[in-house]
Amino acid sequence: MSSICVVGIQWGDEGKGKVIDMMSASSDLVVRYSGGNNAGHTVVVGKEKFVLHLLPSGILRPGTKNLIGGGVVVDPWELVKEIEGIRKLGIEVELGKNLFLAWSAHLILPYHRMQDQVMEELRGHGKIGTTGRGIGPAYQDRASRIGLRFSDLADSAVLEKRVDAALSLKNRFLEGLGKAPIDREKLLGDLKEVGRVLLPSGQDVGAMVRTAALEKKEILFEGAQGMMLDVDLGTYPYVTSSSVGPAGIGAAGFPPREVQRVVGVAKAYTTRVGEGPFPTELFEEMGERIRTQGHEFGATTGRPRRCGWFDLVAVRYAVEVAGVDELCLTNLDVLSGISPLKVAVAYEGEGQSFGVYPAGVPGFENLKPHYEELEGWDEDLTSVRSFEELPAAARAYVEFLENGLGVSIPVLSVGPGRNQVIHRGAASNNGSSTKVLGV
Numbered sequence: 477m478s479s480i481c482v483v484g485i486q487w488g489d490e491g492k493g494k495v496i497d498m499m500s501a502s503s504d505l506v507v508r509y510s511g512g513n514n515a516g517h518t519v520v521v522g523k524e525k526f527v528l529h530l531l532p533s534g535i536l537r538p539g540t541k542n543l544i545g546g547g548v549v550v551d552p553w554e555l556v557k558e559i560e561g562i563r564k565l566g567i568e569v570e571l572g573k574n575l576f577l578a579w580s581a582h583l584i585l586p587y588h589r590m591q592d593q594v595m596e597e598l599r600g601h602g603k604i605g606t607t608g609r610g611i612g613p614a615y616q617d618r619a620s621r622i623g624l625r626f627s628d629l630a631d632s633a634v635l636e637k638r639v640d641a642a643l644s645l646k647n648r649f650l651e652g653l654g655k656a657p658i659d660r661e662k663l664l665g666d667l668k669e670v671g672r673v674l675l676p677s678g679q680d681v682g683a684m685v686r687t688a689a690l691e692k693k694e695i696l697f698e699g700a701q702g703m704m705l706d707v708d709l710g711t712y713p714y715v716t717s718s719s720v721g722p723a724g725i726g727a728a729g730f731p732p733r734e735v736q737r738v739v740g741v742a743k744a745y746t747t748r749v750g751e752g753p754f755p756t757e758l759f760e761e762m763g764e765r766i767r768t769q770g771h772e773f774g775a776t777t778g779r780p781r782r783c784g785w786f787d788l789v790a791v792r793y794a795v796e797v798a799g800v801d802e803l804c805l806t807n808l809d810v811l812s813g814i815s816p817l818k819v820a821v822a823y824e825g826e827g828q829s830f831g832v833y834p835a836g837v838p839g840f841e842n843l844k845p846h847y848e849e850l851e852g853w854d855e856d857l858t859s860v861r862s863f864e865e866l867p868a869a870a871r872a873y874v875e876f877l878e879n880g881l882g883v884s885i886p887v888l889s890v891g892p893g894r895n896q897v898i899h900r901g902a903a904s905n906n907g908s909s910t911k912v913l914g915v
């Protein structure tokens with residue numbers, strides 16, 4: 477039995493979809509535990525590219541059960557669209573058979589999307605650059621206890637009661653903004669209709685996962701976003717609204733301490749979509765070059781991703797707070813042809829140097845990274861399948877990151893495809909196990 481959490485440890489889009497797809501070959505259950513359809517997880521199988529937003533990435537593996545946990549905020553109409561879209565690509569999705577949705581999952585409703593957009597407009601220059609999917613407002617309503625849960629769709633009387641409670645507050649809010657109130661009957665009708673489609677997937681997901689653990693099944697928890705976007709631990713307020721790390725698994729009804737391994741996913745450089753601090757951001761030519769070589773455009777919104785050098789300070793912090801046991805480094809191939817490569821090893825400002833990420837420290841935004849330069853390489857890495865075959869400079873780059881982070885990097889990804897991966901085999905230089913990704 478194993479229970480493994482896969483978590484992004486930068487600002488999202490680290491390649492979690494690819495890593496989860498690889499690991500799910502041997503998984504019985506894949507559980508999405510946080511976020512919503514702000515996520516975009518890309519899986520490339522042969523010539524086919526799948527972008528998953530709410531569906532767990534194990535959906536592409538016949539025989540794997542896919543669970544959406546109670547900590548996820550679910551836009552039910554978007555989920556239906558995603559299911560239909562993926563079925564058209566020939567993937568079997570059967571509700572209650574290979575797809576289960578937690579009764580306790582909160583729903584993203586049309587007014588959440590509207591609220592998300594209005595709040596962004598009102599923030600003006602201080603906008604967060606959200607995905608506009610209604611994520612923040614849905615989590616806000618969950619905390620304010622006026623949210624609707626998936627289970628509410630199972631009983632008309634309960635649904636009406638919950639909708640009335642929510643609208644009594646929401647319509648006041650809309651009135652204040654000079655917007656038309658929500659049409660109660662239309663909302664109820666739409667919810668009942670979408671409920672009829674999705675109800676067969678209803679499940680006590682926590683009980684299902686705990687039972688699977690007792691039965692010694694292989695369980696994979698699929699993280700969304702990245703630790704630096706975590707609502708508490710990330711670059712607040714430029715964050716998402718959920719607990720991104722293994723702590724978020726608790727909301728799925730599974731005790732985080734029972735998770736046996738935490739696999740972090742990081743890119744060989746850094747990207748970020750949306751606003752907020754990004755100490756190693758590159759502008760002009762070099763930023764553009766990485767964006768072009770890495771095809772760095774958002775999988776959910778299509779926005780160009782901001783690109784920059786690898787940030788050891790931020791990733792070391794993310795590794796620590798997420799309790800990462802080992803790391804998968806993706807997109808190493810993208811750096812071919814760039815030399816020298818820079819890695820931030822500390823932040824500096826006002827006569828001080830921070831080797832430890834200054835979480836929440838006032839004035840963080842004014843700190844500047846201190847870089848070390850490493851030699852780059854020219855060779856194309858996309859066909860390389862063993863560590864020894866890599867150019868010496870690429871090996872040195874990986875080892876530099878590994879030493880700086882204090883965790884082993886047993887798996888390297890050198891392209892979007894399923895087979896474009898290097899398993900390093902023997903124990904790495906800090907001696908921890910390299911048994912990762914089911915090999």
Ligand code: GDP
Nearest residue numbers: 489490491492493517518775807889890891892
């Ligand atoms: P996620 O949100 O963490 O699942 O990542 P995304 O899917 O949003 O973005 C990662 C992008 O990088 C996708 O387009 C992947 O197909 C692609 N990708 C994943 N691993 C690699 C890799 O090792 N090399 C290259 N060149 N692309 C990769």
Ligand code: IMO
Nearest residue numbers: 488489514515516605606607700701716749750
């Ligand atoms: P995956 O799972 C990258 C970012 C948004 C914005 C901030 C808040 O694909 O890695 P939100 O809509 O959540 O309120 O937006 O968080 N963001 C992501 N960035 N990858 C993601 O998911 C993201 N999910 C949210 O761009 O800056």
Ligand code: MG
Nearest residue numbers: 489516517775
């Ligand atoms: Mg993504």
